[in-house]
Amino acid sequence: MPPLVSIEGLSVAFNGVPVLRGVDLKLQKGEALGLVGESGSGKSVTWLAALGLLPRHARVSGSVRLDGGEILGAGEAELDQVRGGRVAMIFQDPASALNPVLTIRKQLCETLALHRDLSGAAVKAEALRLLDLVGIPDAARRLSAYPHEFSGGQVQRIMIAMALAGNPDLLIADEPTTALDATIQAQILELLWSIRREMGMAMVLISHDLGVVAENCDRVAVMYAGRIVEEAPSNQLFADPVHPYAQGLIGALPPLDGPRRRLTAIAGTVPDPASMPGGCAFAPRCALAAEPCGHAAPSLAPIADSRTVACIRAEASRRALLGMAAE
Amino acid sequence: MSVPLVEVAAISRSYAMRSGMFGRSTAVHAVDGVSLTIPKGETLGLVGESGSGKSTTGRIVLGLEPPDRGAVRFDEKPMAAPGTAAWRAQRARMQMIFQDPLGALDRRLPVAAQIREPLDIHGVGTPAEREERVRELLRAVELTPAHGARYPGALSGGQRQRIVLARALATKPDFLVCDEPVSALDVSIQAQVVNLLADLQAQLSLTLLFISHDLRVVRQISSVVAVMYLGRIVELGSADDLFARPEHPYTQALVSASPAPGRRSAGRIVLSGDPPNPAARPKGCAFHPRCPCAIARCATETPILSAVGGDRQVACHLVTGSKPATKAATRDAA
Numbered sequence: 001m002p003p004l005v006s007i008e009g010l011s012v013a014f015n016g017v018p019v020l021r022g023v024d025l026k027l028q029k030g031e032a033l034g035l036v037g038e039s040g041s042g043k044s045v046t047w048l049a050a051l052g053l054l055p056r057h058a059r060v061s062g063s064v065r066l067d068g069g070e071i072l073g074a075g076e077a078e079l080d081q082v083r084g085g086r087v088a089m090i091f092q093d094p095a096s097a098l099n100p101v102l103t104i105r106k107q108l109c110e111t112l113a114l115h116r117d118l119s120g121a122a123v124k125a126e127a128l129r130l131l132d133l134v135g136i137p138d139a140a141r142r143l144s145a146y147p148h149e150f151s152g153g154q155v156q157r158i159m160i161a162m163a164l165a166g167n168p169d170l171l172i173a174d175e176p177t178t179a180l181d182a183t184i185q186a187q188i189l190e191l192l193w194s195i196r197r198e199m200g201m202a203m204v205l206i207s208h209d210l211g212v213v214a215e216n217c218d219r220v221a222v223m224y225a226g227r228i229v230e231e232a233p234s235n236q237l238f239a240d241p242v243h244p245y246a247q248g249l250i251g252a253l254p255p256l257d258g259p260r261r262r263l264t265a266i267a268g269t270v271p272d273p274a275s276m277p278g279g280c281a282f283a284p285r286c287a288l289a290a291e292p293c294g295h296a297a298p299s300l301a302p303i304a305d306s307r308t309v310a311c312i313r314a315e316a317s318r319r320a321l322l323g324m325a326a327e
Numbered sequence: 328m329s330v331p332l333v334e335v336a337a338i339s340r341s342y343a344m345r346s347g348m349f350g351r352s353t354a355v356h357a358v359d360g361v362s363l364t365i366p367k368g369e370t371l372g373l374v375g376e377s378g379s380g381k382s383t384t385g386r387i388v389l390g391l392e393p394p395d396r397g398a399v400r401f402d403e404k405p406m407a408a409p410g411t412a413a414w415r416a417q418r419a420r421m422q423m424i425f426q427d428p429l430g431a432l433d434r435r436l437p438v439a440a441q442i443r444e445p446l447d448i449h450g451v452g453t454p455a456e457r458e459e460r461v462r463e464l465l466r467a468v469e470l471t472p473a474h475g476a477r478y479p480g481a482l483s484g485g486q487r488q489r490i491v492l493a494r495a496l497a498t499k500p501d502f503l504v505c506d507e508p509v510s511a512l513d514v515s516i517q518a519q520v521v522n523l524l525a526d527l528q529a530q531l532s533l534t535l536l537f538i539s540h541d542l543r544v545v546r547q548i549s550s551v552v553a554v555m556y557l558g559r560i561v562e563l564g565s566a567d568d569l570f571a572r573p574e575h576p577y578t579q580a581l582v583s584a585s586p587a588p589g590r591r592s593a594g595r596i597v598l599s600g601d602p603p604n605p606a607a608r609p610k611g612c613a614f615h616p617r618c619p620c621a622i623a624r625c626a627t628e629t630p631i632l633s634a635v636g637g638d639r640q641v642a643c644h645l646v647t648g649s650k651p652a653t654k655a656a657t658r659d660a661a
Contacts, residue, residue, distance in 0.1 A: 038514065151602075154601065181376035181540065181602055182376060182540060182542075183581065185584065186595060186596075186597050187597055189586075208513060208514065214586065215587070252517065253514060253518075253543065254521070254543040254544055254546060255546075256543050256546060260547060262522060263547065265521075266518070269485060
């Protein structure tokens with residue numbers, strides 16, 4: 001099956017400083033892909049670049065294909081069909097993504113008029129259906145309310161309704177629950193899950209929260225300093241992470257049950273994009289780093305079925321993994 | 328049980344809030360009858376969602392705001408009146424760490440000068456001794472004197488939080504209130520700061536009130552955990568036991584809402600409704616409109632935090648039943 005989205009060698013530089021350094025990703029129809037990494041690792045920039053949403057001074061290169069057609073550097077008219085239509089995006093801070101002086105009805109209908117061939121009463125009916133779908137109580141009356149009259153969780157629901165307005169094939173959710181309380185986060189994730197199942201929509205879930213990604217995605221890509229360092233089915237990644245950074249991220253997460261252990265903190269901090277170390281960007285913080293790590297940046301290499309890792313020290317664990325499979 | 332350092336007895340605090348420019352002012356009960364005891368050298372974790380009153384509780388415990396009712400005792404003495412010499416002496420022994428280190432630091436002052444400031448204010452030692460103490464504090468939070476010469480803007484988020492920690496430790500306090508100290512940090516940096524805090528607590532036998540919405544971090548660092556909902560404590564117990572066997576329906580939902588790698592969302596308790604408005608507190612049990620197991624009694628009668636066996640206390644009619652004492656007895660027997 002041809003992938004829905006295929007990103008190859010995507011690189012981004014701001015004022016000559018590279019922030020994304022060759023990202024390759026494939027996303028199948030209906031698949032949920034998680035993107036984890038710390039702030040500045042390039043999780044959001046990947047998708048902003050792919051959709052042409054970066055400011056003009058950003059230098060973007062590589063290739064992004066949607067259903068086989070190149071969209072990187074496509075004209076505004078074509079991109080307008082893609083953005084909000086085939087690919088929708090929701091953000092961390094939903095309140096700032098809505099216009100505070102327009103009613104919810106106005107804003108929902110605007111999106112519907114742009115992306116769907118609907119008019120008059122049909123638009124209003126569809127707006128009502130969407131608001132119902134995302135679980136806003138008393139939707140008919142609430143359509144004429146303004147954004148400030150809703151709670152944070154409800155505003156995120158409205159954002160999801162607007163994202164669904166164009167019947168997208170892919171929803172990019174960028175930290176959709178980070179600003180929300182724990183019980184509301186559970187509601188929103190549940191909603192995304194059920195909508196995805198109902199509509200067969202693919203999803204990219206960008207989050208710094210490993211737990212959120214693990215629970216809601218089929219596959220996870222771990223990013224570090226503008227590159228993907230490991231990609232695996234989520235259950236495998238969390239059961240047995242191979243890249244030292246992925247191992248570090250999972251070890252740094254305090255357990256909620258079982259015995260308490262000292263957290264395995266990763267020493268040091270994320271490197272400054274302007275003075276990136278030569279070779280593997282993680283080497284200065286890596287406990288396993290060896291001399292060759294400083295020579296060249298490792299590229300993503302397969303280590304098992306549908307698993308790839310960019311680490312030369314992963315060779316040892318890869319041999320162990322393959323060795324065990326052979327026995 | 329060791330000697331309590333901090334005793335909080337039934338504190339309440341409400342704020343007047345006006346809705347709109349001409350609206351009537353209504354009282355918002357941010358904290359409503361909270362009692363806590365923190366033994367010397369231990370950590371009490373306070374969890375809850377936004378608006379649950381956990382930060383207000385921290386501020387009252389520290390004496391940054393007076394409670395409307397109730398009292399706080401520190402080291403077996405009541406809190407001194409603000410502005411007095413006794414108050415200053417007491418305040419030097421208790422410090423606070425906030426969520427946003429950049430907001431807590433002065434951007435135009437090298438960080439070493441900011442670490443020294445509490446020593447200057449409380450008149451600790453000679454200038455040379457203060458300089459030495461600053462170097463010692465920087466080492467304690469695993470930074471170098473070179474970091475001390477920098478401005479906050481030239482440090483990373485984790486380094487800034489270390490500086491805030493060093494400054495809080497400058498006067499050798501016995502008690503620290505940490506309000507979401509690692510929430511703004513990335514996971515790997517968060518682990519560094521949590522480990523550092525645990526090490527320093529062990530070395531300096533600090534007593535901590537650790538406020539956070541993150542159950543994982545709270546469990547990692549706390550011995551006892553209190554769960555707050557709309558200004559009240561709904562459940563209290565030892566950290567491991569509370570998260571393994573939550574009794575209050577709200578705690579159950581919170582624990583269930585915390586995503587865990589390798590655990591699918593099957594069987595998750597998803598609460599309906601929004602976190603309620605503290606200005607319009609529901610009658611009876613404040614949680615009853617969202618509670619999946621609420622009964623008629625929950626809407627009329629406010630449950631009281633009562634012991635249910637072991638060191639657990641729960642405020643829920645369903646858990647404590649009508650006669651809390653006998654229920655606790657049967658649990659102990661079982």
